[in-house]
Amino acid sequence: MNNSIYDESRVLDSYPIIVIGAGLGGLGAACQLASVGKKVLLLEKHNVPGGFASSFVRGRFEFDSALHELSDIGTENNKGSLYRFLERLGVIPEKIQFKQIPEFYRSIFMDGYDVTIPIGLEEYTEKLIELFPSEKKGIEDFLDMCQKVLEGIQFMIKMRGQYSPAEMLKEHPWLIRVSGITLSELFRKFFTNKRLISVIAHLWGYLGVPPSRLNAYAYVAMIITFLKWGAAYPVGRSHALTTSMVKAFEELGGEIRFNALVNRIIVEDGRVKGVELLNGDIYKCQAAISNVNPICTTMKMLPKEVVPESYIKKIYAPEVGPSAFSVYLGLNASYKDLGIHAHEMTISESDDMDKAYETFGKIDPPKYLVAGCYNHVYNDISPPGTAELCITTLQMGKLWHNVPPDQYHKVKDYLADKMVELIEKTICPNIRDYIEVAEAATPLTYYRYSKNMDGAIYGYTQDLLDGPNLRLKSRGPIPGLYQCGAWTNIGGGFSGSILSGRIAAGMFLKDNKEGRW
Numbered sequence: 112m113n114n115s116i117y118d119e120s121r122v123l124d125s126y127p128i129i130v131i132g133a134g135l136g137g138l139g140a141a142c143q144l145a146s147v148g149k150k151v152l153l154l155e156k157h158n159v160p161g162g163f164a165s166s167f168v169r170g171r172f173e174f175d176s177a178l179h180e181l182s183d184i185g186t187e188n189n190k191g192s193l194y195r196f197l198e199r200l201g202v203i204p205e206k207i208q209f210k211q212i213p214e215f216y217r218s219i220f221m222d223g224y225d226v227t228i229p230i231g232l233e234e235y236t237e238k239l240i241e242l243f244p245s246e247k248k249g250i251e252d253f254l255d256m257c258q259k260v261l262e263g264i265q266f267m268i269k270m271r272g273q274y275s276p277a278e279m280l281k282e283h284p285w286l287i288r289v290s291g292i293t294l295s296e297l298f299r300k301f302f303t304n305k306r307l308i309s310v311i312a313h314l315w316g317y318l319g320v321p322p323s324r325l326n327a328y329a330y331v332a333m334i335i336t337f338l339k340w341g342a343a344y345p346v347g348r349s350h351a352l353t354t355s356m357v358k359a360f361e362e363l364g365g366e367i368r369f370n371a372l373v374n375r376i377i378v379e380d381g382r383v384k385g386v387e388l389l390n391g392d393i394y395k396c397q398a399a400i401s402n403v404n405p406i407c408t409t410m411k412m413l414p415k416e417v418v419p420e421s422y423i424k425k426i427y428a429p430e431v432g433p434s435a436f437s438v439y440l441g442l443n444a445s446y447k448d449l450g451i452h453a454h455e456m457t458i459s460e461s462d463d464m465d466k467a468y469e470t471f472g473k474i475d476p477p478k479y480l481v482a483g484c485y486n487h488v489y490n491d492i493s494p495p496g497t498a499e500l501c502i503t504t505l506q507m508g509k510l511w512h513n514v515p516p517d518q519y520h521k522v523k524d525y526l527a528d529k530m531v532e533l534i535e536k537t538i539c540p541n542i543r544d545y546i547e548v549a550e551a552a553t554p555l556t557y558y559r560y561s562k563n564m565d566g567a568i569y570g571y572t573q574d575l576l577d578g579p580n581l582r583l584k585s586r587g588p589i590p591g592l593y594q595c596g597a598w599t600n601i602g603g604g605f606s607g608s609i610l611s612g613r614i615a616a617g618m619f620l621k622d623n624k625e626g627r628w
């Protein structure tokens with residue numbers, strides 16, 4: 112069938128704009144558009160919203176499939192930008208509540224080093240100085256620099272791109288500097304103590320690349336956001352966040368259709384004209400925002416002949432980032448009885464994060480993982496007298512293409528066992544005695560539910576060449592097509608993905624207003 116022709120008899124309705132995929136980016140875009148009065152249709156292939164941001168039930172436990180710590184929320188008296196957005200939509204306070212996580216993270220190394228790092232700029236600074244007194248000046252200068260980067264970010268947001276590079280360089284030089292170096296290079300400017308560097312860098316798994324490759328801007332922006340607005344967790348898990356966004360979207364007049372897999376984007380005269388579902392239903396539109404990863408959107412959903420070669424190079428140039436391997440444990444003992452005294456625990460074999468990263472590309476025992484025990488802040492998350500522990504390491508999705516189907520369960524069990532072994536050696540020696548339910552998810556699981564390339568959970572790798580400022584932008588390869596989600600704009604994670612949707616919606620509204628197409 113010629114791609115520019117569609118069957119008129121299958122057209123169900125027409126919308127100014129359609130959003131494809133109800134992951135966090137798609138929800139952010141759809142809610143933003145509905146909040147300014149646009150008629151929007153949101154199409155989701157699954158029967159629930161959220162993409163990665165979801166939950167599932169095993170036995171008497173309901174597990175969050177992704178979220179460990181949510182940034183950019185804050186409190187009523189100290190609102191982060193995500194709080195303000197959700198408040199404007201009517202999500203906060205009516206539809207959801209958040210619990211503040213009392214500490215930042217517990218940083219554990221296999222040599223027995225084990226410290227709990229507090230949240231809040233002052234508390235964090237004091238703790239680091241207490242632990243590493245000889246590095247006091249470097250710690251203070253580092254955190255001063257982080258705040259200057261935050262001022263630069265706030266300036267960029269306020270100016271909405273209306274500033275010159277010279278002005279930025281003059282007013283916010285640190286923002287420019289950190290964008291062009293790796294996190295390791297940045298650390299060398301402030302610190303000498305290896306363990307201090309490891310403790311500060313211990314959340315690098317949240318961005319998927321080790322400090323030697325990680326864009327320093329991405330990490331500094333993440334850390335300072337957590338320190339200023341705290342870390343939060345939604346009551347009712349990620350699922351409550353996404354369902355309350357859907358509710359708000361519908362109250363604002365938006366329409367959502369589940370079990371609606373978009374198979375192709377209809378293009379006529381070089382621009383978006385509609386979308387066709389797998390079952391042949393067609394919705395016409397003037398523009399579409401895709402929350403489906405840009406490679407799949409471009410190469411599978413668009414007709415080949417409309418995509419410029421230069422755009423194809425752009426989407427294939429950055430490296431696809433890691434997926435995850437997780438073990439979800441339902442434990443028949445309370446977190447207190449298990450001796451778990453923090454919400455989020457980062458565990459490393461040693462200070463060598465590059466070595467840890469190497470294990471992401473092998474079926475080898477992991478050398479880095481994070482373990483979240485939600486009961487610590489939210490005891491009702493599991494039945495009385497029980498606890499949930501979600502252990503996650505990262506894995507390159509490509510590796511799993513080579514696992515033969517008849518070996519899949521064996522490999523999965525092997526890795527899950529090695530992860531639990533690390534927990535036994537560091538946090539809870541007798542944890543196996545209390546496991547009532549155990550489930551593991553591999554990159555193939557994450558691919559199956561999200562349809563992201565190789566199951567990537569943060570989109571492209573956030574290395575030096577693909578930091579938040581350099582990522583693929585929202586405008587797609589043809590007029591009327593926009594991208595959002597972890598792969599675009601500032602990158603993955605909950606708040607970054609929601610924000611990318613808001614940015615894509617803003618671009619559509621601007622282009623529409625200016626009659627760009």
Ligand SMILES: Cc1cc2nc3c(=O)[nH]c(=O)nc-3n(C[C@H](O)[C@H](O)[C@H](O)COP(=O)(O)OP(=O)(O)OC[C@H]3O[C@@H](n4cnc5c(N)ncnc54)[C@H](O)[C@@H]3O)c2cc1C
Binds near residue numbers: 156164503561563568
């Ligand atoms: C184990 C794990 C732990 C994590 N921990 C954290 C954390 O603590 N903090 C944090 O901030 N982030 C965390 N993340 C990362 C975060 O979850 C993701 O970066 C973010 O959810 C990505 O959102 P997205 O907008 O890119 O959408 P995705 O989640 O990729 O969703 C895309 C949506 O599009 C739909 N879709 C795909 N194809 C089609 C189609 N053809 N038609 C219609 N719909 C389609 C999918 O069903 C899905 O709903 C974690 C992720 C995982 C897996």
